């Protein structure tokens with residue numbers, strides 16, 4: 001685990017000393033957009049036109065942020081248009097690597113050994129963390145974007161006129177609501193589990209873990225009344241929440257000490273998670289082996305002996321069985 005400083009790799013763990021034991025996530029630095037006509041998107045410079053075969057996605061199957069991009073790629077039928085490389089689940093002194101192993105897919109561009117080489121290739125003096133996902137432009141040989149929230153917005157619509165599967169997961173009419181829900185869920189749940197797990201101060205941990213569960217308690221009530229976060233249709237907000245929920249009992253409950261309750265103790269949230277897991281093409285983006293191997297083996301400060309637990313046994317194929325308030329039949 002480490003970072004690049006002026007293009008040179010340094011092996012170092014997150015520094016929470018300066019922030020009173022709190023884990024503070026830095027902002028992603030590559031923020032260009034792929035657009036239908038190549039014009040600049042919401043942020044960044046122009047020139048990244050949606051074209052089949054032009055873009056490549058670097059992911060970890062362990063990572064909830066990268067998982068979002070794989071889900072949108074699958075839902076939008078972009079598997080043939082956007083190729084993918086998968087890093088090794090173990091993140092050690094060299095950060096993410098392409099060390100061969102089950103499920104690892106090598107870098108086709110420069111046959112990199114380490115993900116940091118891809119950042120160096122894009123910007124030789126880059127300073128910052130080396131994270132997945134990364135959307136790479138094979139034509140201009142650079143990183144387009146390394147912020148999953150923006151990558152999923154691009155995949156949602158930029159490729160529509162060149163054959164993407166129909167489906168709008170961020171419809172304009174719902175965007176204000178989606179953005180609001182995303183902010184709350186990001187802070188309390190998506191990033192909340194990390195703030196809990198990486199806390200190095202007891203009081204900070206207790207505050208963060210309480211936030212996580214207060215947010216889950218609220219969602220449990222909400223999802224007893226409506227099918228999805230924004231109502232009747234599944235949106236980007238649901239996929240963003242899902243990638244954290246699917247990792248909750250296998251990893252965050254034990255490894256990150258988010259253990260006031262398990263996900264399976266929340267009937268509505270657990271049924272909702274199964275419903276999304278069973279959505280066409282979604283289960284194929286989930287790899288529990290990479291998920292558990294990554295967290296339990298890579299975070300030496302949290303789990304020094306690297307033992308990967310066998311459990312929990314989860315029946316994700318069980319039928320969803322939520323009955324919404326005011327409805328007669330289960331979903």
Ligand SMILES: N[C@@H](CCC(=O)N[C@@H](CS)C(=O)NCC(=O)O)C(=O)O
Pocket residue numbers: 001002027028060062063064065066095129130131132133146147148149
């Ligand atoms: N804001 C980024 C966060 C991505 C992120 O933090 N990914 C983690 C893996 S789950 C990572 O690569 N961490 C490596 C590091 O922090 O050094 C996004 O959502 O795309």
